[in-house]
Amino acid sequence: xxxxxxxxxxxxxxxxxxxxxxxxxxxxxxxxxxxxxxxxxxxxxxxxxxxxxxxxxxxxxxxxxxxxxxxxxxxxxxxxxxxxxxxxxxxxxxxxxxxxxxxxxxxxxxxxxxxxxxxxxxxxxxxxxxxxxxxxxxxxxxxxxxxxxxxxxxxxxxxxxxxxxxxxxxxxxxxxxxxxxxxxxxxxxxxxxxxxxxxxxxxxxxxxxxxxxxxxxxxxxxxxxxxxxxxxxxxxxxxxxxxxxxxxxxxxxxxxxxxxxxxxxxxxxxxxxxxxxxxxxxxxxxxxxxxxxxxxxxxxxxxxxxxxxxxxxxxxxxxxxxxxxxxxxxxxxxxxxxxxxxxxxxxxxxxxxxxxxxxxxxxxxxxxxxxxxxxxxxxxxxxxxxxxxxxxxxxxxxxxxxxxxxxxxxxxxxxxxxxxxxxxxxxxxxxxxxxx
Numbered sequence: 504x505x506x507x508x509x510x511x512x513x514x515x516x517x518x519x520x521x522x523x524x525x526x527x528x529x530x531x532x533x534x535x536x537x538x539x540x541x542x543x544x545x546x547x548x549x550x551x552x553x554x555x556x557x558x559x560x561x562x563x564x565x566x567x568x569x570x571x572x573x574x575x576x577x578x579x580x581x582x583x584x585x586x587x588x589x590x591x592x593x594x595x596x597x598x599x600x601x602x603x604x605x606x607x608x609x610x611x612x613x614x615x616x617x618x619x620x621x622x623x624x625x626x627x628x629x630x631x632x633x634x635x636x637x638x639x640x641x642x643x644x645x646x647x648x649x650x651x652x653x654x655x656x657x658x659x660x661x662x663x664x665x666x667x668x669x670x671x672x673x674x675x676x677x678x679x680x681x682x683x684x685x686x687x688x689x690x691x692x693x694x695x696x697x698x699x700x701x702x703x704x705x706x707x708x709x710x711x712x713x714x715x716x717x718x719x720x721x722x723x724x725x726x727x728x729x730x731x732x733x734x735x736x737x738x739x740x741x742x743x744x745x746x747x748x749x750x751x752x753x754x755x756x757x758x759x760x761x762x763x764x765x766x767x768x769x770x771x772x773x774x775x776x777x778x779x780x781x782x783x784x785x786x787x788x789x790x791x792x793x794x795x796x797x798x799x800x801x802x803x804x805x806x807x808x809x810x811x812x813x814x815x816x817x818x819x820x821x822x823x824x825x826x827x828x829x830x831x832x833x834x835x836x837x838x839x840x841x842x843x844x845x846x847x848x849x850x851x852x853x854x855x856x857x858x859x860x861x862x863x864x865x866x867x868x869x870x871x872x873x874x875x876x877x878x879x880x881x882x883x884x885x886x887x888x889x890x891x892x893x894x895x896x897x898x899x900x901x902x903x904x905x906x907x908x909x910x911x912x913x914x915x916x917x918x919x920x921x922x923x924x925x926x927x928x929x930x931x932x933x934x935x936x937x938x939x
Contacts, residue, residue: 523705524642528651530693530701531638532658534594537689538631539662540670541605541624542570544686546663546753547671547772548679550761555679556614560758560892564884567754569618570625571877575870577629582866583721586859589703590634590641597634598697600627602690609683632659633865636849640861641704646794649850653790656846660782663752667776728864732919733855737868739915740804741848743908745872747811747901748841750879752778755898763894764825774835781839789843793850800847801916805909807844810837812905819895845872854923875904 545552545566553563584593604624611617632655639651673682728734751759752775760771792799814834818826826834848868856864879900886897 527700527702528635528638528642530696531590531594531635532655534598534693534697535631535635535655536658536662537693538597538601538628539659540665540686540689541601542628543663543666543752544605544670544683545570545621546757546775547666548674549754549757550768551674551679552617556617558614560887561884562614564754564880566618566621567880568877568884570621570628571753571873571880573622573625574629575873575877577626578633578866578870578873579725579863580866581630581633582863583724584630585634585637585862585866586724590638591697591701591703593630594634594697594701595694597627597630598690598694600624600630602627602687602694605690606684606687609680609687633862633869636865637862638703640853640858649793650790652846652849653786653793653843656842657783657786660779660786660842663782664776664779667772667779671772724860724863725867728856728860728867731852731855731864732915732922733851734864734867736912736915736919737848737850737852737855737864738871739848739908739911740801740851740871741845741868742871742875743808743905743912744804744811744841744847745845746841746875746879746904747815748778748782748838749872749876750883750901751775751838753876754880755883759894759898760831762892764831766831774831777832777835778838781836782842783839785840786843786846789840789847793847797850800850801912804844804847805912807837807840808905808909811841812902814838815898815901819898848872851919851923854926855919871908875908879904 549563552566553559556562581593601624604620604622604627607620607623608617611620635655636652639647639655643651670682670686673685676682677685750756756775756778757768757771760766760774761768764771766774789803792803814830814837818830818834821827821830848871849865852864852868853861882900882903883897886900887894890896
């Protein structure tokens with residue numbers, strides 16, 4: 504007896520999902536949650552760091568730039584490691600590194616040591632998200648991919664929320680060293696959970712063992728992933744959508760709201776929290792829409808880019824001394840859509856690559872937004888120093904990066920769609936006779 508595979512049904516060989524999958528995936532996501540807390544901790548401590556290490560805007564931005572430089576540079580190596588070693592080993596290494604980086608940042612007596620600590624943190628952080636994406640593909644059916652990825656991003660934003668609400672208060676309550684050192688304990692907790700309970704895949708769904716491969720295998724994995732238009736489109740979607748909110752939350756949002764808009768730190772913190780909350784709500788909405796309507800991927804991504812550009816332009820060009828509160832609220836709400844929109848990039852790369860290249864393809868895609876964020880963080884810092892803290896000029900660099908990314912998305916979209924249709928037809932032909 505045979506039947507045809509249809510949309511919405513499990514594909515042959517799909518993982519079963521279920522409670523066990525949720526529990527194991529939850530452990531992996533908890534690691535990512537802690538990594539995001541550590542990654543974004545500087546966003547609420549930027550002004551304190553400038554005072555502690557006696558640095559200007561350019562030097563302050565170097566903290567985040569170096570962290571993101573390491574993160575972006577590690578994406579392809581981490582993708583290869585995940586494909587080769589599996590999720591548990593790579594996540595374990597990541598936890599050790601980002602916890603050591605957070606602890607080192609707590610006790611750094613100098614700017615140089617603090618920089619080294621953020622680099623170490625970035626290296627560990629780089630190993631988390633791709634591993635979590637791979638964990639999702641190993642434990643959940645393929646049709647759940649968009650929602651599982653958006654939920655992972657949502658949990659990451661919850662980590663950002665902890666930084667904004669909890670770590671900021673601890674920082675001003677118990678001081679720099681106690682706040683950062685105390686937060687490092689969370690890394691120890693998730694490391695123990697990972698060692699005890701995390702599994703790379705459910706029983707009966709073990710991947711085929713890969714023979715030992717050298718440099719030729721690495722080059723082939725990267726080349727074949729990059730050759731797929733869907734991988735490149737995923738990278739540019741991630742590049743164009745993620746960085747406006749990342750730059751705002753990671754470093755420059757608090758100084759912009761306090762110094763340029765005249766808000767108190769408490770009010771600025773509330774607006775940063777709004778970005779995170781908006782991100783979490785939009786992530787759920789985008790995940791549901793894409794799971795039901797695959798063709799909505801590109802319109803959602805392009806709509807987010809357009810809305811972000813419009814709100815930034817309106818805010819920066821506002822004729823008064825300060826933008827009104829309602830406009831800042833709308834800006835922060837729209838910035839919350841940037842993270843979920845960036846996750847759409849993985850929904851282009853995932854169907855373009857077979858299971859054995861998912862880690863590598865995800866690594867390539869994930870580089871996009873962090874390269875854009877790193878570039879913009881640097882540009883904003885340099886322009887602030889050059890213009891005497893003119894935030895309108897500094898944040899105009901956002902439009903340049905958006906224009907570059909948008910041109911590449913429009914160039915690749917038809918080629919990626921055509922290739923995806925070809926792969927879909929081929930997979931249907933292969934699975935048209937499925938024993939039941």
